[in-house]
Amino acid sequence: MYSLNETHDPKLTSWVESANEAMSDFPIQNLPFAVFRRHGSNEPFRGGVAIGTQILDLVAAGGQLNGLDPAVAEAASQERLNRLMALGPAAWSALRMVLSQALRSGSATRDRLRGCLVTQAEAEYRVPARIGDFTDFYTSIHHATNVGRLFRPENPLLPNYQWLPIGYHGRCSSIGVSGQRFHRPLGQLKPPDMAEPVLGPSRRVDYELELGLYVGPGNEPGERIALDDAEAHVFGISLLNDWSARDIQAWEYQPLGPFLAKSFATTVSPWIVTLEALTPYRVAWSRPEEHPRPLHYLDSTANRQAGAFDITLEVLLQTASMQSAQVAPQRVSLGNFHHAFWTVAQMVTHHTVNGCNLQPGDLLATGTQSGPNETEMGALIELTQGGKRPIRLANGEHRTFLEDGDSVVIRGWCEREGRPRIGFGEVVGTLLPARD
Numbered sequence: 001m002y003s004l005n006e007t008h009d010p011k012l013t014s015w016v017e018s019a020n021e022a023m024s025d026f027p028i029q030n031l032p033f034a035v036f037r038r039h040g041s042n043e044p045f046r047g048g049v050a051i052g053t054q055i056l057d058l059v060a061a062g063g064q065l066n067g068l069d070p071a072v073a074e075a076a077s078q079e080r081l082n083r084l085m086a087l088g089p090a091a092w093s094a095l096r097m098v099l100s101q102a103l104r105s106g107s108a109t110r111d112r113l114r115g116c117l118v119t120q121a122e123a124e125y126r127v128p129a130r131i132g133d134f135t136d137f138y139t140s141i142h143h144a145t146n147v148g149r150l151f152r153p154e155n156p157l158l159p160n161y162q163w164l165p166i167g168y169h170g171r172c173s174s175i176g177v178s179g180q181r182f183h184r185p186l187g188q189l190k191p192p193d194m195a196e197p198v199l200g201p202s203r204r205v206d207y208e209l210e211l212g213l214y215v216g217p218g219n220e221p222g223e224r225i226a227l228d229d230a231e232a233h234v235f236g237i238s239l240l241n242d243w244s245a246r247d248i249q250a251w252e253y254q255p256l257g258p259f260l261a262k263s264f265a266t267t268v269s270p271w272i273v274t275l276e277a278l279t280p281y282r283v284a285w286s287r288p289e290e291h292p293r294p295l296h297y298l299d300s301t302a303n304r305q306a307g308a309f310d311i312t313l314e315v316l317l318q319t320a321s322m323q324s325a326q327v328a329p330q331r332v333s334l335g336n337f338h339h340a341f342w343t344v345a346q347m348v349t350h351h352t353v354n355g356c357n358l359q360p361g362d363l364l365a366t367g368t369q370s371g372p373n374e375t376e377m378g379a380l381i382e383l384t385q386g387g388k389r390p391i392r393l394a395n396g397e398h399r400t401f402l403e404d405g406d407s408v409v410i411r412g413w414c415e416r417e418g419r420p421r422i423g424f425g426e427v428v429g430t431l432l433p434a435r436d
Contacts, residue, residue: 001231001282001306002089002276002279004279004280005097006100007096007100008029008279010419012028012029012100012104014103014104015104016052016054018052018054019051019054019103021052022421024052024421025050025421025424025425026050026053027052028051028100028104029419029420030050030273030277030420030422031100031277032236032271032272032274032424032425033048033081033084033128033236033271033274034049034125034128035047035048035080035125035126035127036123036124036126037124039122039124045079045080045126046058046079047077047084049099053119053120054118055118056113056117057116057117058073058077059077061116064102064109064113065109066102066109067098068094069091072091073095076095079126080130081129081272082129082130082360084235085217085360085361087216087217088217088232089216089232092235092274093276096277125177125178125179125270126177128177128214128238128272129214129360129361129363131172131175131361131362131363133169133172133358133359133362134169134171134362135168135170135362135364135365136167136168136170136262136367137166137347137365138167138367139340139366139367139369140339140341140366140368140369142372142376143367143368143369143377143378143382146382147379147381150385150386162291162292162341163295164298165298165346165347165350167350168257168258170258170365171263171266174264174266175267176265176267177267177268178267178268178425178426178429179428180430181432182432183431183434183435184201184404184431184432185201185205185245185248185260185261186201186434187199187200187202187245187248187251187260188251188252188260189203189247189248190251191247201434202247202248203247204247205243205246205401206245206246206402207241207379207380207408207410208241208367208378209333209368209379210239210240210366210369211237211239211311211337211366211369211412212239212268212363212364212365213237213344213347213348213363213364213365214235214236214237214238214272214361215233215348215359215361215364216232216233216235217232218358218359218360219233220357221357223352223357224297224353224355225348225349225352226297227298227299227303227349230344230346231344231348233348234275234348235274237272237275237309237311237424238270238272238424239268239269239313239410239425239426240266240267240268240269240363240365240410241267241410242365242367243265243267243429244261244381245261245262245264246261246401248260248261249261266365267428269427271424271425273422277422278309278311278422280414280416280419281419282306282308282310283309283338284304284305284307284308285304285305285306285343286304287341297353298350307345308343309337310336311336311337311412311414311424312336312412312413313334313336313369313411315332315333315334315408315410316329316330316331316332317329317332317409318409319393319405320405321395322393323407333376333377333383334376335369335370335371335377335378336371336376337366339372339376340369347366348364351364380401381401384399384400387400387401404433405432406431407428407429407431408428408429409427409428410426411425411426412424
């Protein structure tokens, strides 16, 4: 785990004035990474760092960042960030330090770097890494219990849940960056009153409030990653929406789990917040007393003391009619990642305990994040009790599941007294009608 250093100093300000605004997602204490270019241009995509409402173009700034290893500067400026992710914590931390010193108030490089800024409103993004593999976990016990109760009222939580981080292998090709627009998926559906399944568009498309973890240095086949070493293999965290077709899922998921119900779209936010930036927002990890202590390979003093992160997570919904009337998205839930039953380190360690090799740029998702209260549920299947209790929106519309034209916005941020607010930006996706 990282230690606090001068980059976390709450007194730091930036010569980029918008970074000093109280509600900015991107103060100088954050400095997340993305891959971008100017919107509508033919420029190559390249690495950038968010500072206030601006992006520091790492190609343009490379020669201006005093004291930075040229190999690190080159890796950070590529069209995908896999090479930077592969370099490991020492290189990431050195890059963060140089960026902090260059962008803080009083920096001698201010005048030279002003020309290296691009306004975020003028940028377009791509998925920041070449994702080789995608694993989706199931780390919220509240979500697992809520959904399990819909199908197994007498036994909502399966016995293995309290012993291991459940996960499945997902599809990489349909992962898109924020702004992704996708068509309502088709698949086999079998309502209870029908003798045979039919092919048709899903009637129960849902969102899932998740975080995504980008793998840094990997491990060799057969090599396990120990729990207290696991975070050295995680470059950072982004927002993620793993869309689901609940009716397709209900018919297909036994005995091998999700398939077409999950592979049609997954949306990630462009910005990756590093674990070092999140250091001040760590919290103790614990679980209810009635649950057993994890097996030894998933337990350590360090993980119990500070293995969790205090990240507030918000979901907002904007219907097509709201968009037409220029009505802002409406909040439908507000939760926190610290409720997760399993930590970032435990996910990585369990993933490799059988000798599975991770690679730079692999994406691990946390699964839907829900809290103990109704207002903290991270998917419509929970909020509407499987479609039985529609939610009412302020404009009078109702939703059980998503309708064509609906956009879902997910936001995340960290706050703590005496510390600046740091955010993750947002991830937005829109459901389009099914294709003919």
